[in-house]
Amino acid sequence: MKNNSISTLVRENILKLQPYISFRDHNEFNAPVFLDANESPFGDCNRYPDSTQRKLKNRLAELKNLSPSQIAVGNGSDELIDLIIKIFCEPKKDSVLMMNPSFAMYAFYATINENKVLTLDLNDRFEIVQNDFSEVVKDPSLKVFFLCSPNNPTGNSVDDIEFYLQNFKGIVVVDEAYIEFSGKKSSLELLDRYPNLIVLQTFSKAWGAAGARAGIAYASEEIIRLINTVKAPYNVNVLSQELILKALENENRLQENVNNILEERLWLQEQFRDIDCISKVFPTDANFFLIRMENIDQVYGRMLENEILTSRRDPAIAGCIRINVGSREENQKLVNLLKNIKR
Ligand SMILES: *Cc1c(COP(=O)(O)O)cnc(C)c1O
Secondary structure (H helix, E strand, C coil): CCHHHHHHHCCHHHHHCCCCCCHHHHCCCCCCCCCCCCCCCCCCCCCCCCCCCHHHHHHHHHHHCCCHHHEEEECHHHHHHHHHHHHHCCCCCCEEEEEECCCHHHHHHHHHCCCEEEEEECCCCCCCCHHHHHHHCCCCCEEEEEEECCCCCCCCCCCCHHHHHHHCCCEEEEECCCHHHCCCCCHHHHCCCCCCEEEEEECCCCCCCHHHCCEEEECCHHHHHHHHHHCCCCCCCHHHHHHHHHHHHCHHHHHHHHHHHHHHHHHHHHHHHCCCCEEEECCCCCCEEEEEECCHHHHHHHHHHCCCCCEECCCCCCCEEEEECCCHHHHHHHHHHHHCCCC
């Protein structure tokens, strides 16, 4: 896809939209007196946040070897999913494509925006069937394809992402919420070659900051400009921006946490081998397992009674529960309970 063809994918009203510009965020000052935004001079968090999230983007740009103009920050990647659909999909006319099963928020926001959701049913190893893809992409209403890799809730990564970038005529969003756990290469390195690519990452999983609500979109400058134009100006609050910046100061901490989760993942996998009520543990590249149970009603019920919360995927995925890797103490509680359930 040629760079200049991105604008042909954008809704007309969005193309014409002028961004809300906060004057103070777009200029340098030495000792400013802020009487421009009707804020209070008192209080602990009295100023509006930086609408351009400059410090955060500069730091991320440094880490990822990109330009700050290729980075947009959202109130979680959920917000970015919503904005991407709003930018490219005309309500009641355009549609989005997603894998099935995959992350529910793509369909959630598409439905709110009145866009149809077309799905690619994954095979029994949770892979995309490329023939099905080649068929469905003939639909001219398709604008955005959400590729989740590693995929939630199945845990496996998508192979051959470039094939989809080359053969989808709209925007391809690669959602890398779990990439840190996968040991696989990020699609960030494909940004130079594919102007229709958006890579989503998040602080909610490996970074351990789900409460701060911060997600990142990496894409061409043109797409990032569009996201910055449609986002709420103050979408990431002061406290969250500070917390994330602090987290970014300490990259080693991220690696330590990821290593810890990976060790626990391995430990759990070994424990699961001796558990009667488990019939299958699917391979995972993420911080969770999709597990098929012998008797899901019984197992899920027993977990709930013991206040062990997991994500039931049955009936959409027959007999399956998604369970994420916790601390050793949490994992031990889970294992103890499962070992006590007879099939
Ligand atoms: C958890 C998750 C996210 C993260 O969403 P945030 O809004 O950033 O918390 C995004 N995509 C997928 C597939 C997820 O599982």
